[in-house]
Amino acid sequence: MDNFIVSARKYRPVTFDSVVGQQHITNTLKNAIHNNQLAQAFLFCGPRGVGKTTCARILAKTINCEHISDTVEACGECASCKSFQQGASFSIHELDAASNNSVDDIRNLIEQVRIPPQSGKYKIYIIDEVHMLSQAAFNAFLKTLEEPPSYAIFILATTEKHKILPTILSRCQIFDFNRIKVEDMANHLANIAQKEGVTYEADALHVIAQKADGGLRDALSMFDQLVSFSNRNLTYQAVIDNLNILDYDYYFRLMQAIAAEDAAEALLIFDNILNKGFDGGHFIAGLSNHLRNLLVTKEPKTLKLLDVSENVKKKYFEQSANLSTGLLLSALNIANQCEISYKSSRNQRLQVELALLKMCHIATAIKLGVKGISTAQVDVKKKLPEPVAVKSTSAVSAAPETKSVTSMGVPKPVASPSQTSLPKSNNSDKPTTFAEPKRAYTSGKGWGNVKASLAVPSLTSVFEEKEVEVAEENE
Known part of the structure; x- marks a missing residue:
């Protein structure tokens, strides 16, 4: 029984044209190779799983290929290409900066740079996760990165561009990788499913592509998992059940x-x-x-x-x-x-x-x-009655001091002019008190009780009347 190889490795792009969703970068690199305008240092940055390391490997293989095609692609048959594919190339070196981030590691790399390539035209160094290098390692790398030998090319890859020193950035050609579009990712998954003999629904592949959030490696990992879950029958229902997605x-x-x-x-x-x-x-x-x-x-x-x-x-x-x-x-x-x-x-x-x-x-x-009609107005009309008119209009006109009415329709007595002036208190320790108005003048009756002259309506009856009015207006 053959060992299973995950789709992210099995179907990893090996040419520029097979890279998914990064045509603006692959076209630039192909033109640079064709016109012999290669920089001494490249920086590939972007989210995870969008093809940074893949493009670095394709670039390294292509510029050392002995028989580059008319479409600026590696032939895959020369000695340089075969040694690279077998992982035995002496001209292409990969360094993981996450585990080799000290000054000594960079010094060893600088010593190797001084040795010309044994085969091929260039000596390429791919440094992955370069943002993990320490401050001292970056400083030790500066001079070599700025003035390397003519045969040395550095390709740096990172997911966190902001952590790299500006002095490093200024010495590199920077390529920003985009998140892969859902449509491109779904089409790529469909091609892999056809090669693997997996039956699928288009909706299922779209859900996987959306869940991957622009990372093709994440999409391929989910694809392998769902193929096993669904027994090679990739349906929409199987995808949403396994990935815990709301339908x-x-x-x-x-x-x-x-x-x-x-x-x-x-x-x-x-x-x-x-x-x-x-x-x-x-x-x-x-x-x-x-x-x-x-x-x-x-x-x-x-x-x-x-x-x-x-x-x-x-x-x-x-x-x-x-x-x-x-x-x-x-x-x-x-x-x-x-x-x-x-x-x-x-x-x-x-x-x-x-x-x-x-x-x-x-x-x-x-x-x-x-x-x-605003909802606020409707609420006010339902809850707050209009001011209630006083039955005796002559009483109100004769006594203007008693016509103050609150918004709820309840009359509020007003003090007479003699009571509104502030009385002076001989004793400063005692607070000043104000007389409460108890009587008001009514035409024909003289001064009488305010409650007797102005009847307070029942709030219950007012609300019932207003509800009837609102109902009639709506009809």
């Missing part, structure tokens, strides 16, 4: 419930998701991304931002056509606020449920806004 269908059903203002159904869907072992924070983050995809589908210009398969894209088209942009924006804002306050909340489930309840009432708020 798109949950979010489509949830948005249907929100559009229909069915709060009970929305809460039941969320409860079902929690029962399957998913975290509430993971759910609300996925909902935010789902709302973003629906907004992206609204405009033809932004369709290229939708990284999903064709089947899922059709579902987004159908649902976005039935939802207004105002509802989607409001729901996205609510989801974003919930995601921010989720970690700091003691009752995290309540935070998500409250957000879902708010989303279910967005449609009503939009309808009221179209009619020119």
